[in-house]
Amino acid sequence: MPSLSADDDPRLGDVSEGTVLRAILARTAPASHAILGPGDDAAVLAAPSGSVVATTDTLVHGPDFRLAWSSGYDLGWKSAAVNLADIAAMGARPTGLLVALAVPRNLRLSFVEQLADGFRAACEALAPGCSVIGGDLTVSDVLTIAVTALGDLEGRRAVTRAGARPGDVLAIAGEVGLAAQGLGVLFGRFRDGETPIPVDAGQLAPGEHAAVAAQLRPAPPIGLGPTAALAGATAMMDVSDGLVLDAGRMAAASDVTLAFASDALGEDPGRALAGGEDHALLATFPPGALPSGFRVVGAVLEPGPEGVLCDGAPAHAAGWDPYRDWDAAVG
Amino acid sequence: MPSLSADDDPRLGDVSEGTVLRAILARTAPASHAILGPGDDAAVLAAPSGSVVATTDTLVHGPDFRLAWSSGYDLGWKSAAVNLADIAAMGARPTGLLVALAVPRNLRLSFVEQLADGFRAACEALAPGCSVIGGDLTVSDVLTIAVTALGDLEGRRAVTRAGARPGDVLAIAGEVGLAAQGLGVLFGRFRDGETPIPVDAGQLAPGEHAAVAAQLRPAPPIGLGPTAALAGATAMMDVSDGLVLDAGRMAAASDVTLAFASDALGEDPGRALAGGEDHALLATFPPGALPSGFRVVGAVLEPGPEGVLCDGAPAHAAGWDPYRDWDAAVG
Numbered sequence: 247m248p249s250l251s252a253d254d255d256p257r258l259g260d261v262s263e264g265t266v267l268r269a270i271l272a273r274t275a276p277a278s279h280a281i282l283g284p285g286d287d288a289a290v291l292a293a294p295s296g297s298v299v300a301t302t303d304t305l306v307h308g309p310d311f312r313l314a315w316s317s318g319y320d321l322g323w324k325s326a327a328v329n330l331a332d333i334a335a336m337g338a339r340p341t342g343l344l345v346a347l348a349v350p351r352n353l354r355l356s357f358v359e360q361l362a363d364g365f366r367a368a369c370e371a372l373a374p375g376c377s378v379i380g381g382d383l384t385v386s387d388v389l390t391i392a393v394t395a396l397g398d399l400e401g402r403r404a405v406t407r408a409g410a411r412p413g414d415v416l417a418i419a420g421e422v423g424l425a426a427q428g429l430g431v432l433f434g435r436f437r438d439g440e441t442p443i444p445v446d447a448g449q450l451a452p453g454e455h456a457a458v459a460a461q462l463r464p465a466p467p468i469g470l471g472p473t474a475a476l477a478g479a480t481a482m483m484d485v486s487d488g489l490v491l492d493a494g495r496m497a498a499a500s501d502v503t504l505a506f507a508s509d510a511l512g513e514d515p516g517r518a519l520a521g522g523e524d525h526a527l528l529a530t531f532p533p534g535a536l537p538s539g540f541r542v543v544g545a546v547l548e549p550g551p552e553g554v555l556c557d558g559a560p561a562h563a564a565g566w567d568p569y570r571d572w573d574a575a576v577g
Numbered sequence: 578m579p580s581l582s583a584d585d586d587p588r589l590g591d592v593s594e595g596t597v598l599r600a601i602l603a604r605t606a607p608a609s610h611a612i613l614g615p616g617d618d619a620a621v622l623a624a625p626s627g628s629v630v631a632t633t634d635t636l637v638h639g640p641d642f643r644l645a646w647s648s649g650y651d652l653g654w655k656s657a658a659v660n661l662a663d664i665a666a667m668g669a670r671p672t673g674l675l676v677a678l679a680v681p682r683n684l685r686l687s688f689v690e691q692l693a694d695g696f697r698a699a700c701e702a703l704a705p706g707c708s709v710i711g712g713d714l715t716v717s718d719v720l721t722i723a724v725t726a727l728g729d730l731e732g733r734r735a736v737t738r739a740g741a742r743p744g745d746v747l748a749i750a751g752e753v754g755l756a757a758q759g760l761g762v763l764f765g766r767f768r769d770g771e772t773p774i775p776v777d778a779g780q781l782a783p784g785e786h787a788a789v790a791a792q793l794r795p796a797p798p799i800g801l802g803p804t805a806a807l808a809g810a811t812a813m814m815d816v817s818d819g820l821v822l823d824a825g826r827m828a829a830a831s832d833v834t835l836a837f838a839s840d841a842l843g844e845d846p847g848r849a850l851a852g853g854e855d856h857a858l859l860a861t862f863p864p865g866a867l868p869s870g871f872r873v874v875g876a877v878l879e880p881g882p883e884g885v886l887c888d889g890a891p892a893h894a895a896g897w898d899p900y901r902d903w904d905a906a907v908g
Contacts, residue, residue: 281628282735286830287666287815288632288728290735293624297612300710301619302675302725306717335618344633346677346723379631382723386637392677392713392723394633397619404613404621484618499617 258358259351263383266358273362274378279341279398289380291342291396298341299397299404301332307389314442315432318357320462321391322364327464328486329395330373331525334471335484337405338397342379343369345393348386361391372468402475410481410500410530416544417536419470419527421460422489423514426521428454428461466525470539474529477537482529488522490554490561496528497553504530505555506544519561589689590682594714597689604693605709610672610729620711622673622727629672630728630735632663638720645773646763649688651793652722653695658795659817660726661704662856665802666815668736669728673710674700676724679717692722703799733806741812741831741861747875748867750801750858752791753820754845757852759785759792797856801870805860808868813860819853821885821892827859828884835861836886837875850892 258266271284282290291298305311305325316324326343333340345365349358362378369376376395410416431454436445445458466484474482481500485492493504508515530546531537552560589597602615613621622629636642636656647655657674664671676696680689693709700707707726741747762785767776776789797815805813812831816823824835839846861877862868883891 282737286735286737286739287663287813288630288669288726288735290667290730291629291631293627293629296624296627298622298624298629298727299619300622300673300675300725300727302677302711302713302723304677304679304713304715304721304723306679306715306721308718309716332618336621338619342631344631344725346633346635346725348635348637348719348721348723380633382633382635384635384637385640386719386721387639388679388717388719388721390635390637390679390717390719390721390723392633392635392679392721394631394675394677394725395619396629396631396727399621404617404619406613406617408617482618 255354255356257351258349258353258355261355266355266383269355269359270362270381273359274366278375278377280379284380289342291379293398295399295401297399299333299336299338299399300394301329302392302394303329303332304390304392312442314444315436316462318360319364322361323368323463325391325393326365326368327372327466328525329393330368330376330468331466331484333395333397334466334468335482335527336397337402337471337475337479337482338399339472340373340376340395340397340468342376342396343393345378345381345391347381348384348390350387350389351385353389372465400472405475405479405482407481407483407496407499410496410502410546412502412546412548414480414530414532414546415536415542416504416506416546417529417531417540418543419467419540421524422485422526423512423518423521423524424457424460425464425523426517428457428459429523431458432461460524464523464525467527467539470527473537473539474527477531478535479529479531482527485524485526485528486522488520489528490519493528494553501549503547503550503553503555504544505547505558506561508557510541510543515556519556586685586687588682589680589684589686592686597686597714600686600690601693601712604690605697609706609708611710615711620673622710624729626730626732628730630664630667630669630730631725632660633723633725634660634663635721635723643773644720645775646767647793649691650695653692654699654794656722656724657696657699658703658797659856660724661699661707661799662797662815664726664728665797665799666813666858667728668733668802668806668810668813669730670803671704671707671726671728671799673707673727674724676709676712676722678712679715679721681718681720682716684720703796731803736806736810736813738812738814738827738830741827741833741877743833743877743879745811745861745863745877746867746873747835747837747877748860748862748871749874750798750871752855753816753857754843754849754852754855755788755791756795756854757848759788759790760854762789763792791855795854795856798858798870801858804868804870805858808862809866810860810862813858816855816857816859817853819851820859821850824859825884832880834878834881834884834886835875836878836889837892839888841872841874846887850887
């Protein structure tokens with residue numbers, strides 16, 4: 247934070263764990279679903295419908311983000327958003343986050359404060375009523391943000407990947423391919439050799455601002471998860487690893503073929519089919535049940551030799567695998 | 578695993594994420610409280626009493642463990658145990674774990690399989706009915722194991738740190754100081770200069786085996802958490818950072834003085850007061866309510882200038898702070 251001198255903004259290695267925790271907790275919103283919030287051995291969260299939906303996803307410096315490109319605020323926001331999306335994809339409403347931070351000791355306290363601001367802002371914008379209910383703080387040479395999100399089904403059944411039926415419509419809510427476009431901009435133009443360099447907004451074409459923002463600070467349509475469940479979605483999932491790759495998982499789980507129409511996939515269907523990290527919701531609905539906020543992108547067909555088709559032809563896309571893509575991702 | 582050649586035991590960087598996840602899931606027990614287990618965007622866990630207890634704790638290679646000293650099995654076990662203890666400390670019964678692994682790509686697949694075995698074994702031994710219900714896998718240069726544990730209060734109120742009352746008895750279940758003794762053995766004798774070296778069991782004196790095991794593979798009395806709650810415990814916590822340090826937190830939260838008697842603290846009261854990482858349960862009970870499995874170690878007094886006394890004198894102990902102790906811990 248430019249307004250702070252280094253003396254006002256100590257490194258984490260020079261302050262106590264309690265100081266850091268107090269700084270975080272001062273910035274995260276009161277936990278509205280929490281019966282008992284942070285500060286004891288564990289939090290207690292309301293689970294009024296007798297079950298809790300739970301997911302965990304981790305961001306690691308290197309494969310998942312670069313500090314040259316992401317601010318603390320961006321990282322807090324994104325770490326929250328990707329986990330909220332997994333809760334929404336079950337048709338549930340997010341109720342609480344647990345945040346496990348492993349931080350280098352030379353990191354500034356203000357960075358952790360920005361992280362906390364990002365968590366709070368993402369919850370307020372994407373999942374009102376959800377907030378940080380607990381966490382953990384430890385040290386590591388590699389900045390690592392492991393988030394667990396919890397949610398409530400409000401009496402509904404979970405919408406899994408396994409319920410799509412031939413005759414259903416295939417629909418999407420949210421962006422597909424935009425975050426991948428943003429990553430392409432970052433890798434293509436904001437590196438000095440292999441070293442990431444800060445994004446200069448002045449170098450971004452008008453259409454690129456949204457793409458870079460979608461990569462660094464995605465805003466998946468969390469509220470549409472419960473909406474889809476209420477409308478009768480037969481299957482749903484978060485598109486995190488790439489549309490074709492993820493759709494293939496839904497096709498396998500449901501034992502159906504998912505057939506996309508390229509003219510429903512925006513101006514760059516290839517990018518939409520391959521791109522991940524937007525955290526759109528991919529869902530199937532009985533005919534006539536499509537809720538507002540979702541757009542039809544294809545149809546559910548009987549199972550066949552290919553799980554995913556586009557315009558009738560087999561669709562293949564690599565998607566994202568942290569192991570396979572490790573070498574490509576570093577730098 | 579000695580029976581495997583390197584070809585049979587690939588490095589994680591040479592296999593797909595799916596291969597690793599299948600290896601883990603094949604080794605974790607079926608999730609008895611899970612309405613929906615691993616494999617979808619999120620798990621769904623029963624929360625029959627209308628709330629869920631949630632906590633997260635991370636182990637990072639370096640500050641929290643050394644691969645020279647801990648096997649994969651040890652790490653899975655310990656990562657589970659320390660989180661189960663936080664659930665038990667609320668008086669709740671653990672119902673599920675989410676495991677977020679960030680693993681170096683040169684790690685062997687068998688190591689992750691051992692981790693999974695350790696998680697399963699710890700759950701079966703310490704918290705029957707609890708199992709891994711979900712997780713996440715990513716790559717990092719620093720092996721990092723972030724676990725979230727969930728639990729059920731079975732209709733009871735959570736036992737916080739804030740309910741101790743003057744006149745209550747102060748009691749402990751589990752070891753205090755043994756894990757610290759074990760850490761002393763490891764740092765004292767199993768290093769080559771600053772580099773940790775494998776533990777040679779033949780070099781351990783009879784009493785040291787248990788101490789090293791308590792450090793590497795702690796076995797806190799998880800089932801006694803619900804027992805304490807049923808017996809009417811007024812306050813309870815997991816002793817992770819050191820008995821005096823943690824007792825000071827309970828004393829502050831409850832606005833009381835906690836007075837230990839050294840003759841109730843075993844053969845080395847100083848070590849018991851300073852040592853952490855055993856994950857004993859420290860609890861307070863109304864007179865006459867002490868359940869089996871807990872032993873009286875002192876009394877709860879009116880608040881005074883000192884939060885924690887031992888034999889009537891102020892008790893101070895540093896305990897464990899990952900920031901302050903970072904330099905001392907590395908090596």
